[in-house]
Amino acid sequence: MNSMLSRVRDVAQNMATSPQPTTGRTAIIDIGSNSVRLVVYDGPRRIPFILFNEKVMAGLGAALARTGRIEAEPMERGLRAAGRFAHLCREMKVADIRCVATAAVRDATNGPEFIARAAAMGLTVELLSGRQEAVGAAMGVLSGIPHADGIVGDLGGGSLELARIRDGQVHETISLPLGVLRLPQIRAKGPRLLERQVTKMLAKAGWRQEPDLPFYMVGGSWRALARFDMQLTQFPLPVVHQYDMPATRAEQLIRIVSHVDRARLKDIPGMSGSRVPTLTDAAALLSVVVRQLRSSRLVVSAYGLREGLLFEGLPPEIRAHDPLLVAAEAEGEAQSRFRGHGDRIERWIAPLFADDAAAARRIRRAACLLADVGWRANPDFRAERGMEIALHSNWVGITAAERAMLGQALFSHFGGGTAIAPGLEQLASPDALRRAMLWGLAIRLAQRLSGGVERPLTHTRLELRDGLLVLALDSDDVALGGEVVERRLRHLAQALGVKYRLVRGMD
Known part of the structure; x- marks a missing residue:
């Protein structure tokens, strides 16, 4: 028995945690001005899952503006973190480790010492230029928001990178010495100095003004600021990705943050205590930048x-894949009873929803790919389980309203019926949620008819004919049209506001 378990463990160690494995686990050690972080990835190359994520607030750039150096204590803290991360990567059998350093190591007079000492531990540190850092951040935005068109702003500890993105490409970029660790010294010299410096830096860099573009916020301090705003507005979905605010909100947040007790800020879900001291400065810079750029939102x-960095290394054909659908397929395949069934369901119900716009079709497809994720759950809680997966899983390429539609579809599919799931009306319109409810009932019918396998869906047909919902069965598959199937067909027809017919023995 022990020898068999050992063989199983040996095999498992070499398996990816996804049914669509990469060529091996990959990892990035990111040596920033404020933090040193390790992220280990596994799964589909287009949208890999995070297997492990750890951050150490080393503060390499804490004294950079004052001394031009990385001080001794942050140096040691950063190197200890890098050494631990390298060791963990070896234990996790990571096939590809990329270790990058940004503004603090790039600008510090003793940055080469940090790189040399990391090399002695077996880590090759790649020193990114300001442009490489800006391009990397912009590509990250395009990876998670594929149709993004605007200005990316990546606020780190030592620098601010700006990049213009459109049509899936990165265009103009600049790197400015305006990280959160430098801002207190600038703002201490007067209330208008920051604005004057930003204006001067943009002009010197020859940045071309394009008003009324979205501003895409990247970086831990700006994400923390967004979490604070979500708490203030009581936003019902605790997912920061693609959270949207008017551009004028930055100015308001400066005043609000400066008057809120730090203990209260630390109590905000998802708020790192290390980010709290940077919030006011981050809000001040955001306000100045979006005012100078005349951003729309x-x-x-x-x-x-x-x-x-991961996205840049992919071939164009993989970059073009939809990140939401890749992730939904991988999740669905990992949790389903029968492989490939979600795709078949989508094709089977599609004739009922021929007038869905392209944006709705991709959410409908995601719901079909996730159609079997709740089968292990307690039957009394499957509807809630489906909604929770839709709302809280780590999806990208999806807005809050689209998450609500996905949640409603899975809620109705797993037994929620025609009721609108609690809370979703705060995220999406009634018409959108009703449409999603219909998708869910159609998926529910498909699952019951087929038992989760493919052949029954290839030998039956569901369609609307002149206000009549028709389920037609092949002569060889008449037995599939049981009582439960007919009941679910009736429920779908009632929700559609039409009559129904079960045709047994079609030609």
Whole structure:
């Protein structure tokens, strides 16, 4: 028995945690001005899952503006973190480790010492230029928001990178010495100095003004600021990716943050205590930048440099894949009873929803790919389980309203019926949720008819004919049209507001 378990463990160690494995686990060690972080990835190359994520607030750039150096204590803290991360990667059998350093190591007079000492531990540190950092952050935004068109702003500890993105490409970029660790010294010299410096830096860099573009916020301090705003507005979905704010909100947040007790800020879900001291400065810079750029709105991206580095390395044909659908397929395949069934369901119910717009069709497809994720759950809680997966899983390429539609579809499919799931009306319109409810009932019918396998769906047909919902069965498959199937067909017809007919023995 023990020898068999050992063989199983040996095999498991070499398996990816996804049914669509990469060529091996990959990892990025990101040595920033404020933090040193390790992220280990596994799964589909287009949208890999995070297997492990750890951050150490080393503060390499804490004294950079004052001394031009990395001080001794942060140096040691950063190197200890890098050494631990390298050791963990070896234990996790990571096939590809990329270790990158940004502004603090790039600008510090003793940055080469840090790189040399890391090399002695077996880590090759790649020193990114300001442009490489800007391009990486912009590619990260494009990875998670594929049709993004605007200005990316990546706020780190030592620098601010700006990049213009459109049509899936990165265009103009600049890197400015305006990280959160430098801002207190600038703002201490007067209330208008920051604005004057930003204006001067943009002009010197020759940045071309394009008003009324979205501003995509990248970086831990700006994400923390967005979480604070979500708490203030009581936003019902605790997912920061693609959280949207008016551009004028940054100015308001400066005043609000400066008057809120730090203990209260630390109590905000998802708020790192290390980010709290940077919030006022981060809000001040955001306000100045979007005013100078004349941005139309603020959109938060949970994806940045690390995801961008992975995305850059992909072939164009894989980059073009839809990140939501890739992730939904991988999740569905990992949890389903029968492989490939979601795709068959989508094709089977599609004739009922021929007038869905392209944006709705991709959410409908995602729901079909996830159609079997709740089968292990307690039957009394499957509807809630489906909704929870839709709302809280780590999806990208999806807005809050689209998450609500996905949640409603799975809620109705797993037994929620025609009721609108609690809370979703705060995220999406009644018409959108009703449409999603119909998708869910159609998926529910498909699952019951087929038992989760493919052949029954290839030998039956569901369609609307002149206000009549028709389920037609092949002569060889008449037995499939049982009582429960007919009941679910009737429920779908009632929700559609039409009559129904079960045709047994079609030609």
